[in-house]
Amino acid sequence: MHSDQExxxxxxxxxxxxxxALFVFTGIxxxxxxxxxxxxxxxxxxxxxxxxxxxxxxxxxxxxNHERKWVYGALILTVIGFAILMLVPSLTINDGxxxxxxxxxxxxxxxxx
Amino acid sequence: MxxxxxxxxxxxxxxxxxxxxxxxxxxxxxxxxxxGALFSTYIILRMGAPEWPHGELNVWLGMANTFILIGSSVxxxxxxxxxxxxxxxxxxxxxxxTFLLSxxxxxxxxxxxxxxxAHGELPSKSTFLAIYFTLTGLHGIHIxxxxxxxxxFLGPGAKLYKKSPEQFTNRIEYTGLYWHFVDLVWIFLxxxxxxx
Numbered sequence: 402m403h404s405d406q407e408x409x410x411x412x413x414x415x416x417x418x419x420x421x422a423l424f425v426f427t428g429i430x431x432x433x434x435x436x437x438x439x440x441x442x443x444x445x446x447x448x449x450x451x452x453x454x455x456x457x458x459x460x461x462x463x464x465x466n467h468e469r470k471w472v473y474g475a476l477i478l479t480v481i482g483f484a485i486l487m488l489v490p491s492l493t494i495n496d497g498x499x500x501x502x503x504x505x506x507x508x509x510x511x512x513x514x
Numbered sequence: 515m516x517x518x519x520x521x522x523x524x525x526x527x528x529x530x531x532x533x534x535x536x537x538x539x540x541x542x543x544x545x546x547x548x549x550g551a552l553f554s555t556y557i558i559l560r561m562g563a564p565e566w567p568h569g570e571l572n573v574w575l576g577m578a579n580t581f582i583l584i585g586s587s588v589x590x591x592x593x594x595x596x597x598x599x600x601x602x603x604x605x606x607x608x609x610x611x612t613f614l615l616s617x618x619x620x621x622x623x624x625x626x627x628x629x630x631x632a633h634g635e636l637p638s639k640s641t642f643l644a645i646y647f648t649l650t651g652l653h654g655i656h657i658x659x660x661x662x663x664x665x666x667f668l669g670p671g672a673k674l675y676k677k678s679p680e681q682f683t684n685r686i687e688y689t690g691l692y693w694h695f696v697d698l699v700w701i702f703l704x705x706x707x708x709x710x
Contacts (some may be wrong), residue, residue, distance in 0.1 A: 409598045416595065420588035427580045427704075431573060434709040447705035454701045462591045462694045469530040472539050479543040486550040490557040 419461045426454050523680045538688040542695050549699050552652070556645050556706065567642050570635070572626060576708035579622050580700065586615035587697040590690045597683040602675060605686070606668065612693070613664045616657050623654055646707055653703060656696045663689050 430450045438446065460466040465476075520526075521533045529536055560566055593608035630636075630643070637647040667686065675682040 406599055409595055413592070413595050416588060416591050420584060423584045423587075424581060427577060427584065430705055430709065431577050434573065434705075440710070444710050447709055451702050451705050455698050458587060458694050458698050458701065462587055462697075463691055471529045471531055471536060475536075475539050475543050479546045482547055483550045486547070486554045487557070489554050490561060493558055493561075 415461060419457050423454055423457060426450050523678065523684065532684055534684055534688050535691075538691050542691065545695060549652075552645075552649055553702070553706070556649065559641050559645055563641055567640065570642065571646070571708045572629070573708050575622055575626050576704050579619050580704050582615050582619045582622070583697045583700050586612045586619070587694050589615065590693045594683065594686045594690050597675075597679070597686055600679075606672075609664060609668055609686070613661060613668065616661050616664070619657055620654060620661075623650065649703055649707065653696070653699055656699070660689070660693050660696055663692070 430447055433446050433450075434443065437443075465472070519533070523532065525531055526533065526536075589608045589611040593605050593612060596602075596604035596608055627647075635643055637644045667682075667689065671685070672682075674685070
């Protein structure tokens with residue numbers, strides 16, 4: 402119990418440091434946004450920072466840096482499902498359903514009602 | 515006959531986890547899929563839109579809410595750590611702070627929504643506003659749900675600490691896992707909706 406409490410005390414410092422880092426990264430995200438980068442670059446930078454922040458929350462606050470294999474197992478399945486969900490938009494790129502077919506009307510013919 | 519729920523304090527030999535902890539992780543897995551589906555929808559809508567509005571949302575209010583939620587995540591994990599150290603008084607201070615920060619988040623969100631509605635910016639007006647209200651509204655409901663749980667542990671649920679401190683500590687840990695997930699979702703919602 403004593404060593405358990407000692408390790409908790411050490412971890413508390415990490416919690417505060419991670420909290421401070423998350424504040425700093427949020428500031429950086431907004432600062433980068435004020436620079437008005439090109440859209441693809443802005444998206445890349447913002448998502449990289451968000452992923453870093455998310456990893457910090459998950460690994461330290463949610464203790465995923467030292468969890469049991471059953472938790473990792475459930476999360477691996479979730480990651481696979483999430484990846485499939487994120488792939489769905491790319492599948493729609495070549496999807497012609499709902500795309501209006503533009504047919505050239507013969508000269509002089511009006512398409513109005 | 516013993517009617518106690520098993521493995522609330524000691525870990526199950528096969529999973530190495532308490533039932534509550536495995537349960538909350540499975541619940542969070544379903545939540546990832548729920549928000550994942552909405553993020554996926556957002557991508558489809560944005561890719562298909564001829565143009566996407568910029569600067570419609572108040573970045574500073576969004577940033578303030580990000581700071582508030584990050585702060586609440588720190589106080590939440592400290593509420594659990596205080597229990598692990600046997601300091602129930604500090605635990606209550608941290609949990610109450612988390613509750614107040616989450617209330618501040620919702621108050622901010624209320625002002626944001628009220629400004630949109632006053633300007634006629636309703637979900638029906640544009641695709642962007644529809645997905646914005648859907649995503650932030652669902653997230654707001656999660657904040658509210660977390661507040662209900664926290665209020666319970668600040669009120670009647672706190673009695674369990676006297677009877678079984680370990681079980682109470684575990685319950686706060688599960689609440690914390692949920693709360694950090696809600697924070698994590700906002701960490702992605704903020705840049706996606708407010709900045710890009």
